[in-house]
Amino acid sequence: MLELKSVFDIQSEVVPWLLKGKLIPLNENGECTSLSRTDLQIVNVEKNGSVLFTWKGKKGTTCIGLHDLHKKQNKLLYTFDREVSLISCSVNMERTLLAVSILQFAGRGTFRPVSRCLTLLIEIHPVNNTKVLKAVNSNVKVQFLYQDSDSRLLPESHLLIISEDRYIEYIHIRMVIEEGYRVMVQNPDRLPREIVAEDFLWAQWDTEAQRLFYIVEKENNAVLMCIRFYPDRSNEMLISFSLGFSLTVTKLRLVNFGYNHFQEEEESSESLNLQVFSNHTGALSVCYSHPVQNNQEVIYSVILLHHGRRKTFRVSLEKSNCACISELTFLNIGYYVAVYVPGYFLHLINVQHPNLACHNLFLSGEDAKVKPWNHQRYMLSLSDSLLDCHLGKIYKAELNPVLLMMFMRSSKLGCHQLAVMHCAVLYLQNNSEVESQIIHWLCGLSASACSDLIQEFILGTLYRKAISETNAIAKLLPYSSLLNWKGEIPGITCTTENILQSVGKKVRHCKSFWEEVNRNVESLKNLESLHKALYTNSSLRRMQSKLFSEMKMDPRAIRHFRSVLENAKTILSKVDTWSPGQQVVPFFQEEDCQQMVLIGLMGEKLKEHLLKYVHSLGKKKIDVIVNNYVVNLLECIQTIVNTIWKHCGLNAHILCLSNREKVNSAEFVMFHMMTCVLQAVEGLSLPLPPGYHTIHIILGARCLPLHTLLHYIDLGVLHPTERFVTRLLEELDDSEINERFKFSIVARIPETIEQKICCLWDHPVSSSRVARNYVETLLKKLPTQQTSRISSVRELTPFESEFLPLTYLARILTEVEDQALNPFEEPENVDAKFVEEVALKQTLILLGLENN
Structure with missing residues (x-):
């Protein structure tokens, strides 16, 4: 149900362009030859959708090109006059400067060069000068910063240089324009630079938000740091958060800094497998895997900084034909973090509403396959996308609504049904077809399960539509009908740990994401008030x-x-x-x-x-x-x-x-x-x-x-409503069956409805109601002094042969009739005599003497 949607394929997007422009080597007949997968490779993906790639050009050259994902256009950026081993590359936002790192190998019979890695800054608009930024023995990665164009104060570019010697430099490059079009670096020999991080064992570049995360060890504890950069050359530390474990790894790991096709294969246990994910709602999640102890269990944790919780998952692996367990891959798909081990399991962790395990989706076996997923060791997670370094493809990980609905219809476990329902209603947006499929599916469920899932459907739909207007009310409205869930998910166990502590400090221009993060963390400090803030209809x-x-x-x-x-x-x-x-x-x-x-x-x-x-x-x-x-x-x-x-x-x-x-x-x-x-x-x-x-x-x-x-x-x-009872009396005739049916319903209707419809049915029940209403109306209008006068009238007539309460009531009504207004439209049908007859009729019915 998790699908990789291709957004870039180097074979279809770039190769035809190379062939048409004859930018690749020619054969003996002067024709372009095809490129192998090792000759044409992706090296980096920039924020604005620019894909940087390199290929072997004609006459032993190495070329660097750019593909614009939005315009679907290719451009040649730079050509080396010899074949080089490119390990890192980045272009600035204006596409006027190119930063590259290349490996230098010693030829046979020659001495090793002074520096193994050479980092260059190249002017490419047009191609002018080249400056050496670094010449060291360790590998170096380069990454330009992409600031919003509206916020740029100076005509500058800013470059990060990440060295495997475990330090990161921040270089400021001021440009000037000569002759109206030549973009040149001003004072290339005196570029301002500063070290922003050092002695770290892990670093991640947040391509979309342009943030730098890295981890250092302080007092035997791994501490996550985050730096935000500003257009005026300044930078600010946003986060200093203790992760709660010590660093046992020995090798540096860099995430989202491009791909080095010449790096040696590393054992996963020697470097820290950790990634940080965020989304626009203020969710900030740290995902990491624990060292593998055996082949029967995998352990990984997700720290939800915005919820103040750490969730640690243990997955029991089923027997498989795989000889060894691949490294976990973490993917960001918006409201979920996906944890994937091909051949074993796929776990979708709900980072927006992580309180209940039934809002996660854990799949194993055939259900856990992700297509098209080829060789995992060539798959590189780029925050919200995936790079297949072997095939030269870039994918976006998305939930497939069709597969999701198919799984929903076939699932038998309550945890799966709740997870799919929550996912489909809250995160597939306003999709009427999906809504119809969910409702049709509900028709086939048992009454108890159906009622619970209908509640989930209603509240989830209302929540999604409400927060689409403003996210400020996200914590004030219910998103689920479940207060707790104590079920189990087969194959996985979870432990939750509260980590309520300060995530960061108040920062400059605190808007959007960081404003949400700080609001989320602050609200967690008082769980009681947070619970009170959730709206409920119970009263x-x-x-x-x-x-x-x-x-x-x-x-x-x-x-x-x-x-x-x-x-x-x-x-x-x-x-x-x-x-x-x-x-x-x-x-x-x-x-x-x-x-x-x-x-x-x-x-x-x-x-x-x-x-x-x-x-x-x-x-x-x-x-x-x-x-x-x-x-x-x-x-x-x-x-x-x-x-x-x-x-x-x-x-x-x-x-x-x-x-x-x-x-x-x-x-x-x-x-x-x-x-x-x-x-x-x-x-x-x-x-x-x-x-x-x-x-x-x-x-x-x-x-x-x-x-x-x-x-x-x-x-x-x-x-029974008034409309129903009215239709009942009007549509059904007075057959014996229908009369019994009407009587049974009318005997159970509220008094307010009975008063309105009693005139519609010519039946003793209706007559009784009419008579009671008539008596009640007259007696309410009867003055107090008239009551005593009528009492005296009763005393003056001792010769009457009957002495019943009914006789007394009839005399009172007869006395009042001429003075009180009759409340009915047909007053001739209701009088004291009518009341007396109805009362006698009801008495006979109660005594069982009606037929005598």
């Missing part, structure tokens, strides 16, 4: 219940209630605006007071939360973020249901109660998935789109037998 339903109860007693609660509903209407209007005509399932076509209150309260609470922690964003910006967050929630649920609806091939005709006998299997799938979505959403205390409960219970009424349907209603899984 929403409690707030809803409190608001409804306060409305009965406090007039101020009514104003709050109206404000909440207005907020909800604003959010719902955006849903309608953003997705016109895309609804397959008829949501948002009724007013669901319960859900609208939840929607309004969620917006209100989330605004308060963000204003508390990121008030610097401003109230207007926070209002937009919050409204979009709740809108995205409703649209996400709508997308899930719509996708399943389309997948099942359903149409709006199934939302009919009169033909319940015509039910197909697709409706059962739809009902099952809507139940899973409901459980997932209610488990997170999130609101649902208005109309969700109506569609859900209509499907339940079609798919379930009556006793099961009533059981679901009693458990609170299905919610």
Whole structure:
């Protein structure tokens, strides 16, 4: 599922250009000959996408060329008039200066030259002078700095010289322009230089961010240092971080300083296999492998400086045909660090959310193959890319969505399912096809697993869309529904160590990456406040219940209630605006007071939360973020249901109660998935789109037998809504089966709904409701003094043959009827006589005497 995408192939990008320009040796017929892999080689990759390569030219020359990855153009930079062994090369940003290091070999019968390695600075615009920068016996690497053009204060170039004698020089080269076009080095014999690092055993050049990392040993402890360079010649130490282990290696290791095709093969155990990776969100990770103890286990660690943790992984290797274990390769693929050993395993470590092991993805065997990965000893990791030094290719490591989805569908382990879900939802960006595949896959899972993964899908989608607006809220919103995960991943164990300490100091122009790093580290110093800063919906339903109860007693609660509903209407209007005509399932076509209150309260609470922690964003910006967050929630649920609806091939005709006998299997799938979505959403205390409960219970009424349907209603899984009960009474006739069905539902509906629909059904239950409403309305309007007068009337009629509470109630109602307004549209159908008849009817039913 990890794929290497070729971004440069020297055979296809450079060879045709060489042949066309006749820049390679000619045969006896004067024709260009083909080049072998050793004759044409990549030597370095610069920040701006410039690939430097060298080849053997005509008449025993050595040439240096440049390929622009963006423009897909080649250029000859310089030609040596003899064949040289080029070990390092770098060109400045303006492509006016070239720095090279070459090996000098003594010929047969001659003395060894004074210096084994010669480092030169060459003027190439046009080709002018050459200056010797170094002449030493050890190998030397060269690397120009690439500063942003807008920030360059002086017409200077800056060059790093990295010597295997374990020191790094920083050279400042000032240029002048003569005759309007000749770029010359000013005072080449007096170039300002300074030593920026020495006595180190490991160094890495961060090509993209132009940072220098190196490791020195202090008091038997490896210390990681980081230097940032500025256009005004100055530099600043950003990091001095103790890695927690001592250096036992003897050989220097240089990372991202180009490739030396003439270096001798080194044993991996003699040099430190370590790389530093970073990304734009402020993630800074240090990855290193431990010395190999045996062929049955590999140990490696990842220090997550931005999370204050060190994670050490132990991998048990399965038996393989490989005679020995290759060195670990670390790759940076954005939100993940990949650890790869061909033939054994591939481990994708989530550096953005490393708290839970189930957000990592560990693969072994056939699943762990990375294509096209050839010979590992020729593969060189260049931070976010990979150089195949043998074939002359440069790759970008990317997650393949197709393979990821295939693995998701075939995986049986819960850890794999959670890892793939997290990866697909958070890091594959807004891909509707991937979303549809995930939802289809969820349909085939068990109810318990499906609910958990639906929660992951919803929260992950909301998180991704929210942080795309601003990364400042990344630590304030939930990205997962899991608080902890205690499962196991077969073949690997992990131990976690807290390393909360200062990573660096406050630096000049602290923006972007370093600002994020410092913010991340500072937030870790108080884990309790960090936990409080994470938004949760757990109190929403409690707030809803409190608001409804306060409305009965406090007039101020009514104003709050109206404000909440207005907020909800604003959010719902955006849903309608953003997705016109895309609804397959008829949501948002009724007013669901319960859900609208939840929607309004969620917006209100989330605004308060963000204003508390990121008030610097401003109230207007926070209002937009919050409204979009709740809108995205409703649209996400709508997308899930719509996708399943389309997948099942359903149409709006199934939302009919009169033909319940015509039910197909697709409706059962739809009902099952809507139940899973409901459980997932209610488990997170999130609101649902208005109309969700109506569609859900209509499907339940079609798919379930009556006793099961009533059981679901009693458990609170299905919610009878006003729209559902209205359709139930209007669409079904009064056959014996339907009457029993209606009665069972109406007996379970809330009182507020019962009051609205009681006039729609000509049945004793409805009549009873009408009568009770009538009595309640009249008695509420009855003045206190009139009560005593009616009581005296009752005392003056002792000759009546019956003395029942019902008789007394009927007389009171008869007395009041002429003075109180009848609340019903058809007052002639409801009076004291009607109440008395209904009461007698209900009494007979309760006594079982109705048929006598």
